[in-house]
Amino acid sequence: MTTEAVAPGAVWSAALHAEVQQFYAHQMQRLDLGEARAWSLTFTEDAVFDVPTLPEPVRGRAGLVASARRARAQLEAAGERHRHVLGMLDVRPLPDGTVAVRAYAVVYATPVGGASRVHRMCVCEDVLVRGTHGGLLVAHRVVTRDDLP
Template identity: 65%
Template sequence: MTIHTAVQPQATGVFATLYAQVQQFYAHQMQLLDLGECERWAATFTEDATFDVPTLPEPVVGRAALATATSRTAAQLAANGTRHRHFVGMFDVAEQPDGTVGVRSYAIVYASQIGGESQVHRVCVCDDVLVRVSGGLQVATRRVTRDDLA
């Protein structure tokens, strides 16, 4: 994704609205994930979405597979007495000629042991392609890279 340094003056109001929509989308999506609302979180992706993360041997494809994978992780975290909180920001938002929205963001994942300490678990970069749907946005593709991996 290209990092943009300026917004066209004539598009400022439209861009500001899109940027606010993107921020709200990620705030809602990450809270669903952190609350273990796996089916609702998966519904923020397109039916055939791809989710490529370095902790899995291959990308996860489709809502059902996303819900299954996150449900498994949520169960493991609960069994270990651990909570994750995803803080996503530094959004670089770019409308694409095909109507999609490219978003590059930074994500910091905190791990908190219930009754214990909290610490930074991972620092990541997310490259997403969002599509407009009735009522909002959905992720069509997400590629996550981690700062601690080569």
């Protein structure tokens, strides 16, 4: 296995990169399928989710569930589906055991019965931690949009 030091005391590995990719595949599908509770469980209890479409950061799983359900209801009312695709993952393990990830997020919007279009292009910056069962969880997420100053 190839490894490369990325910070004092931290080592990048292909296995970690693959684990992070799988984590995001699972997480984004939960969101896009409208599984708000399951999506919230991919975050820590006290997670912070900072996205420019909301007036202030969402804090904690209960807030994440409420926010995801509101967004889902708005999409259903508009007759539209969204798909979140994360790519270009820059995975950086840190000496404290957390993992910093910077990724590009493309949000595709598809009106039911219509053609898909790129809705938003974003940058997603996460701090991932290990949960009590060893899996990854988002402790802090900041999303920026390319179309906003």
